[in-house]
Amino acid sequence: MTKMYRRFLLASVCSLGFGLAAPALAQGQAGKGIPLRGAILAQVEPAAPAVLPVSPTPGATEKLPPEKEPYWSWFKYNPSVLSTWTISSTPGNPNIVKAVPTRLGLVSPQKRVLVLYPRASSAYDVSITKIFSVFEDKILDAEVTIANFKLDDRAGMEQIQKAEAEGYDLILAMGSESTAWLWSKYKNGKLPVVSVCSKDPVVLGQSPGYDLGSGTNFAFTSLNMPMDVQMAYVNELKPRLRNIAVLVDSKNLSAVETQSKPVIEYAKKRGIRVLEIAVADPANAQAELAKLVPQAAAQMQRNDPDLKNSLFWLTGSTSVFKEIDTINKFAGPVPVVAVVPEIVRDGDSTAAMSIGISFESNAHLAAIYSVDILAGRARASELKVGVVSPPDIAISFRKVRDIGMTVPFSMFEAAGTIYDYEGKAVRVDGANVTKKIN
Known part of the structure; x- marks a missing residue:
């Protein structure tokens, strides 16, 4: 297997806790703008002659902006x-x-x-x-x-x-x-x-x-990782995992075969309860998820009353992951973990975490x-x-805090993309983002 390796620039963390009682992420020193090397003096120039507008050449076509x-x-x-x-x-x-x-x-x-x-x-x-x-x-x-x-x-x-x-x-x-x-x-x-x-x-x-x-x-x-490798990260996140709900578009056959079935088989072999959430009509995904997700969360509570050992596994089905707001709304405190890193992003419209290979x-x-x-x-x-390899790990600490989820420090270290408690990027593609403080 040919692998592409990345090196991450890791933040130096003196004191960082995770979970419900976690304090805000430590902020780094503000980056300073690069000063000009010298003052720019105003030059007094004679006024330029007025330029008359030029009529376009007959037959010429104006270049359209891409969105047009x-x-x-x-x-x-x-x-x-x-x-x-x-x-x-x-x-x-x-x-x-x-x-x-x-x-x-x-x-x-x-x-x-x-x-x-x-x-x-x-x-x-x-x-x-x-x-x-x-x-x-x-x-x-x-x-x-x-x-x-x-x-x-x-x-x-x-x-x-x-x-x-x-x-x-x-x-x-x-x-x-x-x-x-x-x-x-x-x-x-x-x-x-x-x-x-x-x-x-x-x-x-x-x-x-x-x-x-x-x-x-x-x-x-x-776009897929070997299942044993991917599930090793899941085990680190939830070592006592009892329930995993797999969200997939039933019409997206490649997602079903490579991202849904392997997880289901892996979990069942290890005694983990599997809840299959398959959207039947991609065009009606939002309405279907609004019914299926709360039903799954209710079933999880039967063997996991506080929902600390359950998670929603979000596959790379476009029609499903674009409804992340609906999924989050009804998932409650159960974390949504995606296989596509791009689903973890700034603000509230995001999965809590992703473990997978990004499109990029x-x-x-x-x-x-x-x-x-x-x-x-x-x-x-x-x-x-x-x-x-290794996988692209992305974390939204805004969402993590909202649902009371705990993130192992080792996963924080390995994450290439991190959003802080305000939902703002502090690390992107392994590089720390310097914030300017006025």
Whole structure:
């Protein structure tokens, strides 16, 4: 199993307690702004002549802001991307987007990459932003075409055939649905394929093992951790765990197979009571969760009256985790622990903790795989399943305090992202955030 390791910058903590009686997190010294090296003196200049407004050139079209582009309904990215990439819509086809590094100017790109989207997703927004960032960091001279084929066989095959005919070098499969579709339609195809933002390929039967290459034109990365490793962290958090309620979208087959079933099997083997909360209709998730979550909490109290040894396990089902406010409302004092670190965020709309692999970390690894394949340093068929290790742990101490949860100090140390009792970030991606005090 190929792993990507991170080093965290850990805060020095003199006195920090956790639990109901915990004091506020110790605040670090305020960061000071960098002073100017010298005074800037005003220069008296003659008044510039008035400049008359210039009429636009006939036929010229004004560049639309990204949110006004026709592709914005399914393809979004962080605005920072535009500082290094030029992104263009395709006239007459809102499902095709082109991106080239701004630094290339009029120079033709050396490589061409196709990214296949199955639909819109906030997870894909995070992933593509990271991919653009890594490609730029590695100074990859590549034109990137992003296509939303909507899981339509004809549209998907048209994109693949066009990519082959036009000399593309690699395909990125965005999301588990695209990966599954490409695996069924394009296994052993001409172009190498790298999966991104996709679930465990071993559990899904796409890869023979974590420490093996696929033997095909596919190189896999995974959003999932090995279950034994993930549950070791859960055991550290709740060593006397009696109940675990697994929240999942029943229509999200990849989440069911890789994030729900393995946890259920693991828990049952160890005598932990499992409550399966499967949303039947993703479009009606909020209403369903408003009934299912309080029912589960009530059942937990039968063998755990004070609910200190129970938790809700939130899978990476978008339709479910976007309803975190509803889940929190009815979960009461039971902590919501997510497998997706992005669900832990500032403010109140957050899970208490996450133990898993972030969309961003996975996309970083997928981008590295892509760069290595494009540079000829690796073959897709030989790359082991890419799994980020150690996991991304994120903690919201605002939510932790609200529900009276206790966090082991070792997990605080290992957390890459932490929000304080005010819900403000104090550590992000392993780096401490310096707060300026006026």
